[in-house]
Amino acid sequence: MSGDFLPENSIVVGCGAVGLDLLATVAAFPQPDQKIRSTSFKTQGGGNTGNALTCAARLGLKPRIISKIADDTQGRSILDELQTDGVDTSFIVVSKEGTSPFTYIIVDNQTKSRTCIHTPGFPPMKPVDLTESSLLSALNGTKIAYLDGRLHETALMVAHEAVKKNIPILMDAERLREGLDDLIKVVDYVVCAAQFPQASSLFSLEVWTEAATVPKALVSMLLRLPKVKFVIVTLGKDGCIMLERTANEVPSTEEEMDADKLLESLETKKNASVNIPTCISSSVTNLRADGIGTICGKLYIGTAENIPPYELIDTTGAGDAFAGAVLYAICANFATEKMLCFAANVAAAKCRALGARSGLPRYNDQHIASFM
Template identity: 25%
Template sequence: MSIACLGITVLDRVQRVSELPTTGGKFVANDYFEIGGGPVATASVAVAKLGKKVDFIGRVGGDSVASTMLTELSDYGVNVDKVVHIKQATSAFSAVLVDDHGERMIINYQDKTLSRDIEALKSIDFSVYSTILCDVRWPEGAKYALQQAKKYSIPSVLDADLSPDSIDELVQLADHVAFSEPGLAKLTQTDDPIAGLKIAQQKTKGMVYVTVGASGCYWLENNEVNHQQGKVVEVIDTTGAGDVFHGAFAVAVSEGMETRQAVIFSNTVAALKCTKLGGRAGIPSRHTVEEDINSSSAK
């Protein structure tokens, strides 16, 4: 069975700089490249590289940016047949700065004419999926997909990152809500991830998690706080690390992994990605991930 990844796809226009700017001014990049981005679009590539069939379901405009993004996804083995094409709109794109420490700054543009209507989703049979992963960038679409997951008793994962829209309904619907630190802080109005998880748990019957960069992941299970340290690696580029974590986590959920095992698996995939340049090119294969996990556990 396939995994469904519903949300935004973006063309990232990436420039490498020595340090991220802290003031206005002119700066010189030492490298430039274009690559597809967007939370679940990149997650879908992770799913494919980890050996699972995956459908990306998102919205694109009628422009060359759309063609570039969909061709790249297809080349990675992601099925794009269910993408919604809105001919009069401009596809989403981002300006991305990545410094020599692997940290990044992202400025995203999304055309307001990129319709958020869900009518096209009603022709998709969501009952065929083993897991449904959604981001928060198309909230109407995510709500519909998560409702379909409930209808067909399919496990669902929400990438609960920052959004200009309320994500309360999505948090309530999802079986697994994996927050970024900023996403959790915005929802719960606290910068303390542990306190935030406890507040978030009151908003859903699903499980809640928060990724905290190199510090790994915290989650609540049986009302207890659990933690799994992140894998220590030499960081080259953190772009897409959270997205890759969510793609790997959707794979783990689809396979019924025990929670800590699922987090270790997802942490490892995301960490290994950070050792390579680019949000997608560095995503490891399933074989590489399993070799690394087995090697670490043997120590």
């Protein structure tokens, strides 16, 4: 790989889930008490952090991963696959006893959806498992850190040390998890699923937002989280919505824009005939959410690739692919519009193969050649 393709600093560190995925495709999801046969089967590495860092490695970054497995057949398979893809596994804790995490995944060929049944690893990772010297070594020379919200006690320790060293943190808030309230307060960038910004935390009395719409929820999140530079909400086949905090504030005398109305105006600019990912953005404005407050920023709509039905195989791990691509884009200093289109292309490439990793593109893949 030519150095011309690599960001100047390409080391990233991630803390979170790894595992083994047991994927079975079926003609249609079974009814209760029904017996069916799979149409195909694959065993492959999984876990949000494992997938996102595999994506980053294939794009050309040098990831280091902090997690925990057991010394069993599944654990050895997890390590081998990560190492083959160029992920540094020397910071993974291997327990002599217990079991490694694994997930049964049923992929419905009819709806192209998937159902996951996860079995956590045991014993769970605790901060004592990660020595201070290992943590400092993992963060040495790192451009950015990545968290998926799992292993929250260890992740918080990693996050606090990253903050001390001025290492920015990207968090994938796929869903509300224990400890997320503390983690999200110290991160710099957030990627989350559509249901997260409008949900109330299961693990604290604080309600994240009382907003009825995604734009209002984004305004609320940036107001509540002053360290966060941007929040991206992924919407699957409908693309994504992003709110970016801006350094240069619009004078308070300027007219405020209602967040929902601004999104509606951006939606009208979509071109349904364009199949490739595109990005539409507002100007820097004072964005208002009634009953919540006002934030100065830019609102973006990123569209997803319109994948032909015969090419769409499996959406498992699409969000992880998107996050891995965002990691690369931040390291490479991509402009925001380029970052959203790039991440959409990477996620779409992933969806063309079974499992979270089979379809992840490499730096010279035709789907992303124009970005590299």
